[in-house]
Amino acid sequence: MPRQHSIRHKILAAKFATTLAALLVAIAAMISYDLSLYHRSWIADMTTQADLLGRTSAPALTFDDARVAQENLELLRYRPKLRAAAIYDARGRRVASFAQEGEPEFPRLPEADGVRVEGNNLVVFKRIANDREILGTVYLRAQYELYDRLLAYLGIAALVTAVAMLVAYVFSNWEQKVLVLPLIAIAKVAAEVTEKRNFALRAEKLSDDEIGLLADSINTMLEEIGRATRELEASNRDSAREVAERRRVEEEVLRLNAELETRVKERTTQLEYTNAELEAFCYSVSHDLRAPLRSIDGFSQALIEDFPKEVPEEARRFLGRIRSSTQRMGQLIEDLLNLSKVSRGELRRQDIDLAGIARQVVEDLQQRDPSRKVEISIWDGMQANADPRLLRAALENLIGNAWKFTSKAQQARIEIGVLRDGAQASFFVRDNGAGFDMAYADKLFGAFQRLHSANEYQGTGIGLATVQRIVHRHGGRIWAQAHLGQGAVFFFTLTPGNAEAAASRPAEAAA
């Protein structure tokens, strides 16, 4: 596995680099320190030597004793690194000289005090003087081994580096056995797990340190992952099954819906057809019923009027009843035809003033029954966009009802107005008549529904059904509020609108 090599080599390289860097720095520091020390101490040594030689030779120079000076120089034989030495007198003559084998050269004249390096030689000139005068000069030439030393050190450094690298290599191998191999084993397991997705594999714990802990952790993790994976797979299978099930159900629902729609369409068509047929039938029946009724009424009247003597009183009374029944039936038929008319025909909307229509309706009612004293209040500004013919029919019914049910009231009062809530207008017709029990409110607008007996109040029970149909054709709503014996309010709207806003109004209006 190449990754294994990689980490091992990296560690080895790092170790080598560290060792090498440390060694090089240490060696460089040591060499430079040693060489500078050597340089300084050798110069100090030679300067001291020259000084000593000068002091020793001072009497010899003072008393012009070359032999003694020579003897002094001969002592340098025991310093093999000192290659040559000479003593010059105050006038620059060489008084004594000494040289190791093969080093016979001396400067012709002495120079001023000083130390200098000449290739492999250190050259020292040192003045000899007492407190008053210059006696002469000492010349020394010594080996200067800086470069030899440097070479020797470099050799040692190379050797030390090689040995250190070898040691580092051996140490690194051992370290790898202890540290890296367990890691690599763990890495191998991890790679295998990733590759084969086999969470049953376990890392081998080779040591009791952090790496061992790592192995333990990985094993725990693998166990956890294995368990989680199994659960996930199970859950996935369940989910897949559920999804399939849901899809099947959805398809079923769609199919049923489609079927339902088709069926609804069919039914609607049938219903519409049936409805139209029914209405046509109703219309024709009502229409056709009128003719015989008119004959019955007509002939009953003829009997009463044409035969005043022949028809006994009793029969006359019966004929009167026949006539009133016939008239009631005629009225009924009239209402039914109206209802039918309201349902059919086109809705022609235009801007109208409901207040005007209401006044006309009230006028008609007062002409028909001038004996009634009813307090009428019609609000101004009841504009609406609606079919004037249908609205007139609706108001005739509503105001007519109010007129009818206030007939037994002490102070009959009828109010026609409007409550506006933004764009929505709720028109109302309020009276203080008989009212009704709210328990029957839902039956109010059905055809032939009567909450009061015909003896009490006249009516066919078609009126409110007609009103409701008109309101519905305009897209509005109609509802009522009432208390038995305390009057009723009928609300209606003429535009489709916010049902809640409309519903919140009646309470206020009724209060």
Next chain:
Amino acid sequence: MVAVTLRLLLAGTLLWTAAGMAQTDSRAAEVRIKAAFLYKFGDFVQWPPAAFARPDASFTIGVMGAEDLAVALEQVVVDRRVQGRAVTVRRLRRGESLAGLHMLFVGQSETGRLSEVLGAARGHAVLTVTESENAIVSGSMINFVAVDDKVRFDVALPPAERGQLKISARLLAVARKVVTSS
């Protein structure tokens, strides 16, 4: 005896005459060197403090029986100091007191009376310097000798010790011979 002496004297005179200029030159050089050495000895010998009457007392060198050397010495010591003191050259005749002297040079001409002169200096802190053969035996401390045409000197330590003088080992190192016991 007188004749022999005369002959010798004659021969000497003749020789001296024959040597002529050369001999005069070499003697002059020798005197100059010896004068210089005398002056330099002062740096290698330590006198007892009692040898100097006052702190600023000069260093006095007595010269007996060597006028040429006295002259040379006077030239040498001009503006020079020994033991941190100015140097005075005093010419002495036989029998004169040695008081105040720190160094005494007795010339060759006094060889015959050397013992007498050195005896007077004996026990005093006076460095005695001579230029006669066997002068050491007579009690001289330093005696000039000629070696290969060079001026050298022998040193005798016992008389110096008697005079409480300490001669530096560095001087001894350049001496031809050092006598350590009598």
